[in-house]
Amino acid sequence: MRRVSLALICGSLLVLTACGGDAGNNTGGEGPPPAPMGVTAAAGSATTVHVMWNAVSGDVKVAGYEVYRGATRVERVPGDEHMLDVTRLTPSTAYVFTVRALDADGNPGPPSEPVRATTPIEVAADRTPPTRPGRPHGRAVASRAAQLDWSASTDARGVVSYDIYQGGSKIHSVGGGQTATVVTGLRPGTAYTFTVRARDAADNLSPASAAVRLTTAPGADDGHGTAPTEFRVSSHRADGAYYLDLSWLPPRTDGVITEYRIDLDGRQATSLVWGGTPPSGRATYSFYVGRDTGVAYRVRIRAKLPDGTWGGFSAERTVTTGSAEGGDAGTRK
The missing domain is CATH 2.60.40.10 (Immunoglobulins)
Structure with a gap:
């Protein structure tokens, strides 16, 4: 050998x-969970920032995550979620965010690496939403993922982000210059319905795109x-x-x-x-x-x-x- x-x-x-x-797992089954990785932050409007992170996996059960804006805890989310829209922010302002994982007893692990995002300037008296995203398309990527794409919306002052919905629940947000994404964590042999909505700096939401319906492949795959x-x-x-x-x-x-x-x-x-x-x-x-x-x-x-x-x-x-x-x-x- x-x-x-x-x-x-x-x-x-x-x-x-x-x-x-x-890598990055606590293999002893004791102590706090490790710091979340893959943390990103992107402005969703002049007053919101979308924070996302990778799920922590390992021997320590993660009961939830805490999102911090600077030293202030913004919110706690359940352990099966790994995104949060931070709202009621100030336009044209730079922010720093970190995320901590919590174990079953509520003990926090170390903070993630800090990420930064700056909200755009506020647009006065803008009540006109972007146009609805057009020509949405999707395909199942084997049993656990789906690829989605759509044509860009238009807005008099610019699209800041796109929100992706699974049924009636928002599951993700991408920047206004992006018109495609891949959604993971799906269940095998399951029917899903996705829609997309555009958001401008004044937090106006477009009508939902046409629905994309797809079914993931049954059973396990490679x-x-x-x-x-x-x-x-x-x-x-x-x-x-x-x-x-x-x-x-x-x-x-x-x-x-x-x-x-x-x-x-x-x-x-x-x-x-x-x-x-x-x-x-x-x-x-x-x-x-x-x-x-x-x-x-x-x-x-x-x-x-x-x-x-x-x-x-x-x-x-x-x-x-x-x-x-x-x-x-x-x-x-």
Whole structure:
């Protein structure tokens, strides 16, 4: 049996966790939950900001989350939610938000990294809502996700955000320049109805778009629609040792991907967590695998989605240390 030692060489943005474990999880079953990751904040109007974060998963049961504006607690939400619209804000003002997870006894964990958002200027005497979003379209992405898109609304002073509704409940918000999103955390074999509404700086809401109706695939699946794409692996030698160099495009989701699991030869080798702002485009990562020449590895990667579930595996690639081409053999299983 060959032994693979993993070491971080990719810089301060990545934190490598213990092999075979989930990054960022409290595995001892004791103590407070970890800090939420993937926190984002975006103005929804001149007086609102939409705050979103990734669900905390692990051995500590999360009973709820607390959202803070500066040092002031704004609201507490249940543990199965990971978004909040912060209202009654001041126009044209910069704000800082953090989020804390609470355990079953109400004990808070550490705060997330702070995120900032600035509300736009107030538009005086604007009572005209944007036009309704047009030509909405959606498709189920296997059993646990859906991709939605629509055509842009118009407004005399500009659309600030779009609100996405599942049935009668608002489930997400995106910026006014965005006309597509991916919703995760859905149930297999379930019918859903989605609509979209545009919002301007004066908090006027457009009429709802036409309904998008879709049904997720029944049963479990490989999550191909939520897998990293364009996955590539190569190897290089430095100071007498071999390293594997990985690169990929993150899956499209309605939140931020901060955690990945890497498998070698069909078994989990390590989990990694982005310690800073993850790249929006191609991501890269390298790690040490040993000093032996001619060792073949089968490599694949998967992402933890913002709702706390694991997405599908990427295509599996094969690479051999010290091979003549020194690159990705492109083998897919």
